[in-house]
Every structure is written in structure tokens, then in C-alpha cells.
Amino acid sequence: MKNTKEEILKAYQFRHACKVFDVNKKISDEDFHFILETGRLSPSSFGFEPWKFVVIQNQDLRKKLLPIAWGAQKQLPTASHFVVILARKKEDMMYNSSYISNFMTNIQRLPQDVVNVKGDFYKTFQESDFNLLESDRAMFDWASKQTYIALGNMMTAAAQIGIDSCPIEGFHQEKVESLLREEGIMSGDTFGVSCLVAFGYRLEEPQHEKTRQTMDMVVEWIK
Template identity: 40%
Template sequence: MSQAATPESALQQLQWRYATKVFDSSKKIPDDAWKVLEQSLVLSPSSFGLQPWKFFVIENADIRQELLGHSWKQAQVVDASHLVVFAIKKDLNAADVDRYINRMASVQGVPAENLAGFGGMIKGFMEKPPYPLDMDGWSTRQVYIALGQFMTTAAMMGIDTSPLEGFSPSKYDEVLKLGEQGYSSVVVCGAGYRSTDDKYGEKPKVRYPTEEVVEYIG
């Protein structure tokens, strides 16, 4: 039986979280905690469960230094304990659906042909969507769901994160050779522990009042 966080502790960690500007480069995320963050990516929800993504964890310090030059010199790229590049699977197609259906059949222990109807429904959505749809744009929106899950999981464990859109995706793709693998970078997130030098860590959050951003329609 799972043990849920209390409402009080969950809210406390959400209030504690902020987009870390300065990481303490001497502090590393313990392996057991990182494995949870890794699984937060694996377990992220996506439309149809299709998982149109891959997450690249950049461990090589020289590569991180090179990426720094393509990230508006934001030091989080080199100082964070872990750096994750969130990428989409480009040009998602019927073959990707077949791969997913085969995986579902294997995990759930059912014949793939039993899932043919579900697979056909996904392919129909991709081929004739009910609204104007760019598949790479759709996949990008799925990736941001994974980013949110990653950041929230980190906050629940007292681990800081810093999401970054201020980088050159084409340069990241070139350095990491993502295009050759059929992927394209969308957003980057550093994870680690805040430095005491980060003046933003103690500043109060600036948010609109709840009643201005949440409306109940009865």
C-alpha cells in the first residue's frame, strides 16, 4: 500500500520549490534519490501512453561545458548535479505506434492482435486528427508533462531543479547527435542542491491570488 504525502507536507514542498539560479556544484544527488527521479521520467503520463520522448542525462563534464556556450552561459548547465535534456521523437508515425502496441502486449501478457483496435485508433488520430495537429508540436506538449512530473518529484524529496528554455536546440542536437537518433531537444532541466549564494532562494513567490487563477464552475 502506498503512503501518500500529507496535504501539509505536499504544500510545504511546493512552496519551497523555485527555479534554482545557482547550484552548489559540490553537492551531488545520492544514487538512490536519482533512481527515483529517473523513474519519475519513465513513469510520466502521456497521451495514449505513447511516450514520444527520450531523456538524455549528460554526465560528461566536457560536453556540459560545450553545451554551456549554447545555453546563454547559464551556469546551471555545468553546476547542477544532473543535467537532463528532454527530447521528442521526431516525426512520430505508425511504426512508433506498432512498437508501443508490441510493448503493451509484452507487459500485459496479451497477444498483440488483441490490441489492434487500440493501435488503429491511435493511428487514425495521427493520420486524420480531429483538429489541426502538428505531430512534433503534440509530442512537445507531452514532454512538458514529463518535465512537470520530474520537477514535482524532485521537490517532494527536497531536490532543487532549474528548467531552461534559454538554449539553442539545434546546437544541442548537433553536440549530442540527437538528430542522428531521430530526436530533437525541447527543454533542459538541471537538478541538484541550491547554493547559499542564490539570492532567489529566499525570495517570496510572486503569484496572483488563488481566486484570480482558479475558478469553480458549479
């Protein structure tokens, strides 16, 4: 157990926001499938998995993303794998949507009586607990928050097998979504772009050691 803890913390120390990757080193199919699997198995609110992972390996499409993704200028040309994480919008995430109904019945395989009870809880949660029905943006932001759970898990899993990553929010959301629609990757109003993430192998070691606030600055115990 001690060794496991040490290995996990070692991976956290290893991980950093890698800006430039070694273009001559590619992640194997097996290793990248493992990274994606940790995203797929990630938890989400009510277990409704409001995400989709679009792996952009097409170099022409990466070049089209460059002018509208200012935070990925070095990562797009050099990353072994580049992922656009999509979050589902209100159309799908509403308590009475066909997506939610199908998910409970055919993905979670819940009996109808459980579907009814869970559906009622979900309706109350959206209407009053989190006030998600007040705007389309509120619903999308709630779904996007959950994609960051998958994002974090994928980056940590990558670090544990010696693969670097960089999460990216530096992009023009509307223009990226427009490009993905033009390319036939997105259609309708089902998804929006939550974040981007690049994976690969670092070209150079970080120039600065990892800095964080101390434990007592970020943790408060109420006893």
C-alpha cells in the same frame, strides 16, 4: 491524509527555479534514480512515452553546451545532474510507424484485436482530432508537450526529497541538436530536443518569496 497534503504543498513552496547550485553537494545515485523513475512512470497520450532522458555528467560536453544554452550559464557548471529531455519526432509517432506498432505489441502487450482498435483511434486522433499530420513541427510539438508532464513530475519529486531543480528553455535548439549528433548521442531524425533541466542543491536561499496569481484568477467553476 492531512499531513500528506501539507508535505506536498510544502514541496511546492520549496521548489523554485534554482540558478546556482552548490558544487560541493552531489545527489546520491539512489535519489537521482528515484527522480528519473518518476519521469519514467509519468503518463503520456495513448501511453506511448515519446521521450528520452539524457543525463549529461561529462564536464567537457557541458562546456560545449554553454555557448548555445544561454539559459543555463550558471546551471551547467554547478548542477549535480543535468538532463536533456528529448521528444520523438514524426518518424516514430506516426500512427503507422514501427515504433508505435512495436510499442503496443511488446511494451503494452496488447492482444492483436486491441492493437487494431487502439491503432484506429490513434489514426483518427492524429488525422482529424488534433491535425497532427499537417506538419512535422505539429507532431514534434505534441510530443514535446508530453515531455513536460515527466519534467514536472521529476521536479516535484525532487522537491519532495529536498533537491532543487531548474527547467530551461533558453537554448538554441538546432545547435544543441547538432552538438548531440556530433557527440553520437542523437542519430537520424528520431528525436529532437524538447527542454533541459538541472538538478542539485541550492547554494543560497531564494531572494524573493514565491508569487502566484490568486486561485480565483486562474480557476473558473462552471456549475
